[in-house]
Amino acid sequence: RHRHATPSIPNRAQPARRPGNILEEARARLHVSAVPESLPCREQEFQDIYSFVESKVLDGTGGCMYVSGVPGTGKTATVQEVMRCLQHAAEQDEIPPFVFIQINGMKMTDPHQAYAQILQKLTGQKATADHAAALLEKRFSNPAPRKETTVLLVDELDLLWTRKQNVMYNLFDWPTRRHARLVVLAIANTMDLPERILINRVASRLGLTRMSFQPYSFKQLQQIVTSRLNKLKAFEDDALQLVSRKVAALSGDARRCLDICRRATEICERSAAGLVGMSHVMQALDEMFSSPYVAAIRSASTQEQLFLRAVIAEFRRLGLEEATFQQVLVQHQALCRVEGLQPVGVSEGLAVCRRLGACRLLLLEPSRLGVLQRLWLNVSQDDVLFALKAD
């Protein structure tokens, strides 16, 4: 008996177009959502997580594991791949069957929603957060014959933080119960999260089974892209190496690397060249990494540029990184006279100042303070001078 309709999205009128040429094919393969079957360069981590979960499932015990690493290092993808392999193994009767559920802290409006979501994924039952917590408590603390092991993946763990940390406490306390048979895999970005924000009784329950994912080196990034392309000849080797080296030097984020490659194929397509070369990659890197502030200052109006000059002049005079609007206005009017322009009035000056504040080149106090509002630069002085000098 269906009480609720299954949610669905409307179907396309026409099927999605197949990739037409090599570049489109490459773009489809390089898409961040096209996760490959096996992740390159994460074999060691895969093995560690696999043996951890497998041993727990085989023994019929519970445990916790904390996985950390900067964004884009393949944490979630690796864990999900592990679970896929284990589920396959369970189907082959190599290991006992188990239940796998995952929740994501970012997808919840409130940390306590975690209880309701876990309960719904385990039993299909809908309940309020408090009721769900009570039901889960009962389920994990009472013995039941023929209970299967539950593997719970908690993504974005830091967002489940509450003042009393009761959600996190429960998540890590349940696996320690004798009859729970619960394995919790927690994922977050910072390595020292348990020491930093968790109180002692939560951190100790999380335990010392930790794993940190290092950022990809340039060789690994290059390998990831080549494995994605899978012998598709769309990129020059030098171009790929440049992308990987640049990204590895900055963050080691694989998603960033893939995005830049995709952008490079688009640029290449527009210039009607057959292969993605160095120039296309350079352009894509420029677009993705260059600061928009410098471009904004360069395209600002004359008075706005003069105002920025006046801000810097006033900062130098005061020896502080902060000035009031009326102090800057005096400098601005003096600069106008030097440049041979009509000196600005207070209203015009305020309009210029607010415009710079609206595009976040300046940080301003509320405008109702009038000429007494203080202002700060949101970019470094060197950036402003570089942008103003270049022409």
Added chain:
Amino acid sequence: MEGLLEHPGYDGEKLRRVSEQLPCREVQAGMLLSLMGEPQQYCYPSLFIYGHRASGKSHVVNVLMKELELPHVTVSCVECVSSALLFEQVLLSFFGCDAASLLPRSPSLSDFVRIYKQRTSEFPSKQTRYIVMEQAELLRDASVNLLPALLRLQELDNVSVILLSEIVWDKFRPNTGCFEPLLLHFPDYSKAELLQILSAGRNPSYSAEFYSSYINILLGVFYTVCRDLRELQHLAALNFSKFCEPVAEGKETETHKLWKNIEPHLKKAMQTVYLREVSRSELSSGFALHVLPYYSKFLLIAAYLASYNPARTDKRFFVKHHGKIKKTNFLKKNEKTSNHLLGPKPFPLDRLLAIFYSVVDSRVAPTASIFSQISSLVTLQLLTLVSHDDQLDSPKYKCAVSLDFISAISRTVNFDIVKYLYDFL
């Protein structure tokens, strides 16, 4: 004078009536009309009209809207304590009650936009709709996205927002930027214009010449201190009966005689510009002189002394045998400004009580009644509590009464306060 306002799309007769009602504002009204265009044309998305108090901002806009029968709603931002009331008023006057009843209990901006859009698609307007916001400076205290949304409401429909304020637009701009409205300034009325407008409000039983000579005298006295049309109208109505007295008694009607007669009254009225009769009677409030209990008066005196005397002089004033204090040390010659110009200074409770015991001649026990009198002085706003409310152990106070008041109080208890004030030494 008449027929100055001309614009295609509007009835000439109506425009004539408008210009009759708007003396000395033809330029501004003409500017507004040309911005509004013909009724079905799109107006500028938002107009910001600013000028001093009583410079005819609301009047011009309201007369234009009413006489030309344009679909409009006038909202006073003082009344709209929550944005829900604003949304309700706008929907109510544009689409009737059923639209306003669609609003949920505590509507957000997106609820308003949704219902507005839905209604305008059902009832497309043939004319520009106008939302007139009076005292628009209060919109800055509403939620941060209300003002930017109102400024670009035209993206929904043929609607235009007119903001009226006494504050310049420079103090309105939100931190994240917004669509800039068109600024329109209403300048103050000149003396000649004030004369013309005030003369129009004459009593029909007197001649126009007589009344305008009265207004001329009135402006001659008051123009230097007050250019507020509303206040001048009030003063003119108040003093006209005095001005007419000699005429009614049948005395000569020469101007300088009339001037002689009215001058003292006007000079007296000068003291009470902007003060209506009600507040005038309350000003000389001698109630506390008689009502305050004996110890409260001494507490107040002690508080006054604590507020206006530096703490280092307490020993010299209030200790009986204070030993030898060097006069050069006590009187600092470099202190030029008097404490009475700088205003009262805060003092702790201990100091107040110490001075109190010193100035009261009898022995007083520090009973609960003394302390409750201090707190009731705070409730009467004769003292103000400057430290935070929850500090029980060391509260700080300031004395909030004037020198005249405190000397009157000290006279009733036979205490010479001037002898104890550092400023008058």
